[in-house]
Amino acid sequence: MLASPNRDRRTERREATKAEIVDAAWELCRAHGLAGLSLRDLAKKVGMQAPSLYSYFASKNDIYDAMFAQGCREFASGQPAIDELLAIGPLAGLKKLCHFFVAFCTADPVRYQLMFQRTIPGFEPSPESFAISMAGMQEMLRWFEAAGINAPGAADMYTAIGTGLTDQQISNDPGGDRWIRLVDDAMDMFFNHIQAKQQAPKGKRKR
Amino acid sequence: MLASPNRDRRTERREATKAEIVDAAWELCRAHGLAGLSLRDLAKKVGMQAPSLYSYFASKNDIYDAMFAQGCREFASGQPAIDELLAIGPLAGLKKLCHFFVAFCTADPVRYQLMFQRTIPGFEPSPESFAISMAGMQEMLRWFEAAGINAPGAADMYTAIGTGLTDQQISNDPGGDRWIRLVDDAMDMFFNHIQAKQQAPKGKRKR
DNA sequence: GTCTATACTGTGATAGAC
DNA sequence: GTCTATCACAGTATAGAC
DSSP states (O other), X not given: OOOOHHHHHHHHHHHHHHHHHHHHHHHHHHHHOGGXXXXXXXXXXXXXXXXXXXXXXXXXXXXXXXXXXXXXXXHHHHSOOHHHHHHHOHHHHHHHHHHHHHHHHHHXXXXXXXXXXXXXXXXXXXXXXXXXXXXXXXXXXXXXXXXXXXXTTHHHHHHXXXXXXXXXXXXXXXXXXXXXGXXXXXXXXXXXXXXHHHHSOTTOOOO | OOOOHHHHHHXXXXXXXXXXXXXXXHHHHHHHOGXXXXXXXXXXXXXXXXXXXXXXXXXXXXXXXXXXXHHHHXXXXXXXXXXXXXXXXXXXXXXXXHHHHHHHHHHOHHHHHHHHSXXXXXXXXXXXXXXXXXXXXXXXXXXXXXXXXXXXXHHHHHHHHHXXXXXXXXXXXXXXXTTGGGHHHHHHHHHHHHHHHHHSOTTOOOO
């Protein structure tokens, strides 16, 4: 084997540099837009020449991919745990989950654009990054099932409401709370609706 | 005055060429993404050299602006008229309006991206184009009022639901109908909710 | 392994000849 | 109005110094 005492130090240093590059990329994207990222600016910000970035990332899209993966990890680690949601009941759980989602997305619109909108031509997350992104979604679906929210289309309806509130907030009131204020009301509406549906399933009178 | 019989012919021809350029731009954007538009490709498609485009449009963003305005006109002319909505009642009106919105947006995701998401760095619609874009929104608000839908936040909640269904449909099931199928159900949910709110206003018992 | 230097191709945009 | 020529900038590839 080629393992040696030096090896950890080296890869550690390499990973630290990669993280530094990704952090600088976030800053530039927040300033100039996601698609406005320039590798030359990025290199200058971390004290390199542009081509040197290629010893850390294979391409510009590879940098976007690292940013995407980091965003997914932040999302997964911040999302309320299933146990916590189960403890407070379905309606309060919906409110907590939706508040987290909207707050996470509106806190960094550029991150939202990268993670949830497919807006960079030619970029799509690598299979590895995509797998990370699905984890949070599946966590949500597990809680829905455990909480007894299982009307057909209920999960899809929930994601539509969550992204809709987020989208309107970011597009039409950036920095404000005009749609954030509606989260609780929207979850009341959603919860009443699925409860009514689950009590009187479609196509049946009360059995 | 400089008006002359030739003048109309000239401006007509000029407008026709501008329209041809805009149509070609749409085609290229649908093929390569909104941000993937190249002026050289566009010029080639209409049989010009790249710099010649600048005698018709002041900049690339000016072309985006013309596309934006065209999209807004298409939206305004396709949107169901207030009288038609009033005739069928509030719930059926909500369903018709929302179906139109979702169908319009999903029919051309690139147009949706340009009109409803702010994703091109440095582009924002000119005041003239923006005025066109507000017309459709105000039409909707007038109908809401005429139909008696006036609970606080009701219009904001409606736009959130409409964009949310649209967004999920485009992002997660392009070309399909997984969220389009939920439009009627979502409008039932929304309508029940605002009816309940308007019958028992927040903060008051039944008066 | 990490960086610099150089260069190739393509981009939006401008100047000026015709 | 439309062209050619050109500019400054982008992403990217490669060669080679250390």
